[in-house]
Amino acid sequence: MTSRLSRRAFNALLAASALGLSGLSAQSMAQQATSQQVLRVSAIPDEAPTELQRKFKPLGAYLEKKLGMKVEFIPVTDYASSVEGLINHKLDMVWFGGFTFVQANVRSKGQVVPLVQREEDEKFQSVFITTKSDIRKLEDLKGKTFTFGSESSTSGHLMPRSYLLSAKINPDTDLKRIAFSGAHDATVAAVAGGKVDAGALNISVWEKLIAENKVDTKQVHVFYTTPGYFDYNWSVRTDMPADLQKKISEAFLSLNTNDPRDKEILDLQRTKRFIPTKADNYKAIEAAAHNAGLLK
Template sequence: MKLRSIALVASLLVTGFCQAEEVLRVSAIPDESPTELQRKFSPLGKYLEAELGIKVQFVPVTDYAAVVEALAGKRIDLAWLGGFTFVQANKRGKVTPLVQREEDAHFTSKFITANSSINSLNDLRGKAFAFAFGSASSTSGHLMPRYFIESKGIDPDKDFKGLPAYSGTHDATVAWVASGKVDAGALNASVWDKLVEQKKVDPSKVRVFYTTPPFFDYNWTIRADLDASVAARLKAAFLKLDAKNPAHKEVLDLQRASRFIPTSAENYKAIEASAKKVDLIK
């Protein structure tokens, strides 16, 4: 009887493990429109399924905080996070940054305007211009733009017309500036470049008037208790992506990555310090 009981327990444990790992649940901060996020993820999801041999499911969320909560609550296994969202997730529970795009080691934000009287950050001081950030939890759409504005002695909560607005996404910030809803805004440099390439914004009408110094930004993060073998295969799959391989090129192009490289929590210490400096975290 004891042998049968041991065998039954072992069988249940194996079954439970297989069920737990038969679907890799993936999400991303909603820094762009839902349709764009799904378009970007689809080829990557298929690639990861083939490499890992398990189903990969994209789990959309409504806002940045929802991704942090989903990781903390173990409702997702892997998430595309900004630097600030990673810092927030790391404070909520054990997470491990897995890989980043090579470009994320020297990321920047763009300040844009369609107003001819705005040509520098100094032009924003005390002129009562309406200004838009992206999401309040965005690294490149809020935290770092706010940090660099304040380092110039400009207080976004006093020097702009009313309080700064929050568009929610980078592409929405561009739309707000282009329509005249706000006089200026800040967004992710990669999204700006993409919108220009796709001719979704006219740079002769909406122009960049300031680019921030570089900082670390996005990464793919896993919950720290994800099965070690799955985590290792997942990391290897990202590092294997090669732009010279036609089958990989679409994945990398949609991720706006030349390649993926390993990353660590240490890379985001400066982001955490910046967030503390501007009172976004304690």
Template structure:
């Protein structure tokens, strides 16, 4: 049986971010606006995606903006809940965890248009696996235990299909990230894997996976997923400037096109906590949220 993920861990880098922010205030220097993201892909890919967005936000906010990586999903939740960062990229489930961890003091600002109808895919190299039911008695890799599209929703849809991962599968593994899940399937470490559809499509487009070898055998129904979230104590004027900065991004400008393509977004749209109630319900039903 899966256990709820502990959110009490602090990473050294998050602690460093807090100390650095405190030091800057004590010295009377300009406060740095700090941003983090759940590590759902490799650190190099996350840093590549973040760089032009951080530069753009600096221009729009008129403040120094720094991207602070964290080692796991729980650390991203802790960093925002404790105001060690000002803005965090969350999946739907990590947003729900942050909302719980902070006592309801986090606010989702925007999501990609794609996140209104997000999906997960199940992939395999095994010709005998054609449906979710075919996974019984086999090995499966999810991503991180706190991942919405790499664990929570795939688990939820498996349960709905009458497949209990903890009872009906030979072994369940957690790769930690979507691209790592595909690598585990491709190398034969597991029979199948579940991951975020946009990462899958990007891996195929970049020829980092051979779809003739690793194939999708099930695509889930849509659900709400990722968002950019701030702490409720971020001053309203700054929150409004930040939201407008995301909403103003469009593919008509070179800068906007680069950022949106890296974020795998058509555009950003406003979001609200109510969008993630189904995620919270799925987490409780799967025993992943206390």
């Protein structure tokens, strides 16, 4: 019997049998003992894999302590993999962009729920960058080459495309050529390297690269910043036990910049605090995706 069940599960079976607990069978206790031993976490690959791992390491250690369970970061190759991983029970919690949350929620028929977001994600923004002196506004992009980030990126594709369409610029017909860099830092590299005339990325990565002196603002500059919109969040499936969802939310919400260890985590996540969020906050993102023809 112990060859089929872990020692913890086997002990749970013995306890249930010995005590004769009402309303809870020995089998169900064993199932509880073997379930959710590891919280499998991932994030959309909007930055280099090494950067994502670096950002998550102290957060993962913090969550392990708060939740009393092992937390494992599982990198994914693309945005679609993060959506499918959560829906198909290969992942338990994912750092989604607004658009990937919408995709996951639609694909799962409402079985994905966002728990928390950074305060900044209530009014997130995208920036359009260029090295060209003759590009000063969105309309100047006509006939130019341009790169988005990932096709499933909210701040690197969906919202920039949405604002281009609002300016009566169809990226597919009015631009000379469009590309997809795959990540925000790659967009900056493509623009700085002269591979394209301009590009769009999220403002958080842009500001981080400036702070780290990884971009020369005398060469590459912002010529348009979008209005604010809801973006990133930590999401789980609705079938995750309610008490675990609560513990995860409380762990994020209790992070405090006055605690040096918490501040390290918050700084890496590029925020001062996390706040609760809900699915309804992303209705505008869903509408924008439909209008841009990116969500069927």
